[in-house]
Amino acid sequence: MLKTEPIDLEAIRRDFPILKREVNGKRLVYLDNAATTQKPRQVIEALVDYYSRYNSNVHRSVHRLGEEATEAYEGAREKAARFVGASPKGLVFTRGTTESTNLVRFSWGEKFVKKGDTLVTTLMEHHSNIVPWQLLAKRKEANLRFVSLTPEGTLDIASLEEVLRDSPALVAVTHCSNVLGTINDVAKVCSMARKVGAATVVDGAQAVPHFPVDFAAIGCDFYAFSGHKMLGPTGIGALVSRKELLEEIDPFHGGGEMIKEVFLDHSTWNDVPYKFEAGTVNIADAIGLGAAVDYLTHVGMDKVREHEMALLRYTLESLTGVKGFKHYGPREPENKGGVLSFNLGDVHPHDLATILDEEGIAIRSGHHCAQPLMRWLDVSATSRASFHVYNGQDDVDALKAGLEKAGRIFRL
Numbered sequence: 001m002l003k004t005e006p007i008d009l010e011a012i013r014r015d016f017p018i019l020k021r022e023v024n025g026k027r028l029v030y031l032d033n034a035a036t037t038q039k040p041r042q043v044i045e046a047l048v049d050y051y052s053r054y055n056s057n058v059h060r061s062v063h064r065l066g067e068e069a070t071e072a073y074e075g076a077r078e079k080a081a082r083f084v085g086a087s088p089k090g091l092v093f094t095r096g097t098t099e100s101t102n103l104v105r106f107s108w109g110e111k112f113v114k115k116g117d118t119l120v121t122t123l124m125e126h127h128s129n130i131v132p133w134q135l136l137a138k139r140k141e142a143n144l145r146f147v148s149l150t151p152e153g154t155l156d157i158a159s160l161e162e163v164l165r166d167s168p169a170l171v172a173v174t175h176c177s178n179v180l181g182t183i184n185d186v187a188k189v190c191s192m193a194r195k196v197g198a199a200t201v202v203d204g205a206q207a208v209p210h211f212p213v214d215f216a217a218i219g220c221d222f223y224a225f226s227g228h229k230m231l232g233p234t235g236i237g238a239l240v241s242r243k244e245l246l247e248e249i250d251p252f253h254g255g256g257e258m259i260k261e262v263f264l265d266h267s268t269w270n271d272v273p274y275k276f277e278a279g280t281v282n283i284a285d286a287i288g289l290g291a292a293v294d295y296l297t298h299v300g301m302d303k304v305r306e307h308e309m310a311l312l313r314y315t316l317e318s319l320t321g322v323k324g325f326k327h328y329g330p331r332e333p334e335n336k337g338g339v340l341s342f343n344l345g346d347v348h349p350h351d352l353a354t355i356l357d358e359e360g361i362a363i364r365s366g367h368h369c370a371q372p373l374m375r376w377l378d379v380s381a382t383s384r385a386s387f388h389v390y391n392g393q394d395d396v397d398a399l400k401a402g403l404e405k406a407g408r409i410f411r412l
């Protein structure tokens, strides 16, 4: 494995049952982690344990099972909040990043955005950090503006300064691009936005799973992330904010458990964060997310980052020699998450992904839910390999061999 391996890769791989699987008679090489990560047995066991030993609703029942479920669910909230440097009272469980940005759109946007306001996002965003703001802008007759990018695929600070002259109501930015891998200096962006009075939203979907994140140090108003991209279950994620701000904004969904009192003509709201968690919540997957946080904490996020940086460096060195290989985004691992987008000559990314699948290699091909970025790159699609803690040099070697095979098939 890597000469300077900061983690025990073989021991980690033993924790992921799916990695024993073969695809088309080959060892599974899973390089689609930006879409979703695999789950260690510790997460799977936490789900099985909940359903087989203490399945019950939370916050309602005084019986033993109900208390155990509530304790585990609130324990998961504490773990997830601590993991990103936030207070548990400021962490709302959602279905994931998409639901988190939509929560901001409704709960904050309905209250604070006025006709003629400017909302700002960037050209490197996932659709979940664009479409909610388009919908909000349309409903409120506000303007949506985009920060452009430098040729290297980083945020163009001059363009940011230009849009901030409009004194926008909101600036929404990704912490790490799911296509270019660019890690943005979100603390700086938020500080610049705050100076002109803008609220700030940071999309942490590709950050929290890959490097240490400190919500308090970033200084944003809202921070969103997804459990399934950080070794946790699907259907669970979070919106992190300050308790006082959550108290100030309106509820997102109405129903059971988010209320204090209900009268015929009005209701009063539960304390935060429960005000935003209407109905029966996703108990099992929140507990699974808590187990994923424990797992990543045990490995150490500094080590996860170090491992992925070494892998990224090795990948860029290995693949640069492959005929027709064209990479998009920053090249220095210091400024890049574990995401690598590329094209191979004029081979369509879907054809490439199909050839790699024959070799047991899973990558993503397509627009990666970032169509404005694809247009900016002037491509219809890219191929994307993305890493997590169980990937090693052997996976990159397999990818390289697969790309060379595709090159031979397409006579590059």
Ligand SMILES: Cc1ncc(COP(=O)(O)O)c(C=O)c1O
Pocket (backbone or CB within 6 Å): 034, 035, 095, 096, 097, 098, 099, 126, 128, 129, 174, 176, 177, 178, 203, 205, 206, 226, 237, 369
């Ligand atoms: C940068 C980024 N933001 C947001 C999302 C949306 O996450 P989810 O589908 O978990 O809501 C993704 C998922 O690919 C992403 O990569």
